[in-house]
Amino acid sequence: MPAADGMMAPATAPGASTGERLPVLAFLCDEESETTFRTGLSGRTGAITVRRGTIRTAIAALEREPTPHILVVDLSGEENPSELLDRLSAVCTPDVTVLAVGDRSDIGFYREIQHEFGIAEYLFKPLTRDNVARLFGPHITGQREEAAQRGNRVVAVCGVRGGTGATTVAVNLAVLLADSTRSHVALLDLHLRGGSAAMMLGVRSTAGLRVVLEDPDRVDPLFVERAAVPIGDRLRLLSADEPPEADPAPKAAGALRLLEILRNRFNLVIVDLPWPPGPVERAVLEVARHRVLVFRPDVAGLRDAAAARAMLTAKSAGDGPILLVQNGAGAPGSLETAMVLQALGAAPDITIPHLPRHLPRAADLGQPAVRGCAPLRRALAPLAQEVNGTRQAVGNGLLGRILGRWAR
Structure with missing residues (x-):
């Protein structure tokens, strides 16, 4: 979803006037998805923060908080996810890696959010531990570090x-x-x-x-x-x-x-x-x-x-x-x-x-x-x-x- 202090005091990251950037922050709107997400990434959950909510919750939170290095958002139930992804890009620093889950399974939607909004990976529900580990895991472990450049x-x-x-x-x-x-x-x-x-x-x-x-x-x-x-x-x-x-x-x-x-x-x-x-x-x-x-x-x-x-x-x-x-x-x-x-x-x-x-x-x-x-x-x-x-x-x-x- 990416295209950026004085010497007297160390600077914090943009938008991070208080607190450090979280390694991974996930917003998931249902308990089943949260459980599958955590178990699919078992062994890595110490660096992962999960909150209950949708992409709207993420937008509201990141207007006030530092952008995490990796962000997971839930698009379920949204009629116009493109508008919300556009709003999300405005409140995140461009170097963030964004992963998404949702309830739409058509390939056109998948391509749209990848090419137009720089989403690194998308999984449709119900999530499985295998898909979470295989498709989200490499991004979260740092084995894939490319980030889409958007808005820079x-x-x-x-x-x-x-x-x-x-x-x-x-x-x-x-x-x-x-x-x-x-x-x-x-x-x-x-x-x-x-x-x-x-x-x-x-x-x-x-x-x-x-x-x-x-x-x-x-x-x-x-x-x-x-x-x-x-x-x-x-x-x-x-x-x-x-x-x-x-x-x-x-x-x-x-x-x-x-x-x-x-x-x-x-x-x-x-x-x-x-x-x-x-x-x-x-x-x-x-x-x-x-x-x-x-x-x-x-x-x-x-x-x-x-x-x-x-x-x-x-x-x-x-x-x-x-x-x-x-x-x-x-x-x-x-x-x-x-x-x-x-x-x-x-x-x-x-x-x-x-x-x-x-x-x-x-x-x-x-x-x-x-x-x-x-x-x-x-x-x-x-x-x-x-x-x-x-x-x-x-x-x-x-x-x-x-x-x-x-x-x-």
């Missing part, structure tokens, strides 16, 4: 020139996604000197990010977790605060290694990317699912937005969608909407209004503006839907209802 999207947010508010967009987009969709989100600030993501979130950067980018051979998932700062239970920040005299030498290989680890650990990775791009930034752009260009509605901003879009359209800069975000619309001295449309040839994908009272104050207080500013939530909701892979009108479907609530 990278979103690169770039300001086409200094002062466009790209960091504001990246920070608040990450917070909105983590809060409203309950996805596990990583926010990566690649401004190694003078970055402001940590300041906007009211935390301190660590020294780990520079090490990760300069020496990829030293990096492993545990190192990255310890370098990440928790922002609530669903968001982690990786940033640096190098002094002006520092001379960091990040490598493209380091950025790609870091993204590989984050994509295996988080549903979404939001990257606040310096512009113009050097080798490291180009490496990120090439793997990004979405490239978000933030500009101000003035002559220089429109010129640089058009140039940046032309550069990203080139094959060498990746092939993800390019989204234009106009920030500060309606500010004194800014260009009229008609002039923006004429310069770009189309309307911006997202327009954020001029918010002179909300944004500076939130940044100074170290509080994400999106949590207290309804106009910013409304403006960012379509962008959150787009990068989360659910481009639809607010109000339609589960995510639409969630984002609609946050947009009010």
